[in-house]
Amino acid sequence: MNPPEARFMKKVIVVYESVYGNTKKIADAICEGINKVEGVECIVKKTGEIHTDDLCDYDAVILGCPNHNQGPALNLVKFIDRASIVHLKGKIGATFDTYTGGNKNVAVVKLESKIREKLPGIELIDSLSxxxxxxxGPLVDDEESRALDFGSQFAQRLVE
Ligand SMILES: Cc1cc2nc3c(=O)[nH]c(=O)nc-3n(C[C@H](O)[C@H](O)[C@H](O)COP(=O)(O)O)c2cc1C
Known part of the structure; x- marks a missing residue:
């Protein structure tokens, strides 16, 4: 079968923050998983690399960052604040965090609340910690492959 025409492709952007590179690896793995699904294409950008207006160009937005002091990293929170004036209605979204010790999901739950408050146009459908x-770091052994699967499952839901 021929690949879908570019204008029919679903477009996803992963926006992340990372200090030591571990969250970047998760962002890249999620994107790789998304790009495995036919009909969906994904790119990855760090918060400082894009303007919030650019989010308009995508069907889906995935936001992720490290847990810093029991919450999402400040640079991503600031990005979300800046994006609150952008028209994002009808977009699909997901979130992820990285954490140490027993803090699974702690930052990502707060990140979801922040997005629901500031970017209500995005419907969040999944999260990963x-x-x-x-x-x-480094990341615990199987976390990158879990992120890859997470990306593929997310993309699958976009084309269903
Ligand atoms: C300032 C600071 C505060 C942190 N606070 C927490 C915390 O409260 N809970 C936690 O699980 N990890 C905490 N961490 C560890 C980070 O989650 C860890 O550095 C991060 O997941 C690594 O991701 P990165 O390589 O993308 O920066 C903290 C790290 C930093 C630098």
Whole structure:
């Protein structure tokens, strides 16, 4: 079968924050998983690399960051604040965080609340929390492959 024409492709952007590179690896793995699904294409950008207006160009937006002090990293929170004036109605979304110790889902739950408050046009359909072995990492063994599967499942839901 021929690949779908570009204008029929679903477009996804993963926007992330990362200090030591672990959350970037999760963002890249999610994107790789998305790009495995026919009819969906994904790119990854760090918060400082894009303007919030650019979010309009995508059907789906995935936002993720490290847990810093029991909440989402400040640079991503600021990005969301800046994006609150952008028209994002009808978009699908998901969230992810990285954490240490027993803090699974702690930052990502707060991130979801922040998005629901500031970017109500985005319908959040999934989240992922990935563990690092210490502040600087590395990621726990299977977290990147879990992120890849997470991306593929997310993309599958976009084309269903
Ligand atoms: C300032 C700071 C505060 C942190 N606070 C927490 C915390 O409260 N809970 C937690 O699980 N991890 C905490 N961490 C660990 C981060 O979650 C970890 O550094 C991050 O997942 C690594 O991702 P990165 O390589 O993308 O920066 C903290 C890290 C930093 C730098």
């Amino acid at each position: 990935a563990k690092v072995t210490g502040r600087k």
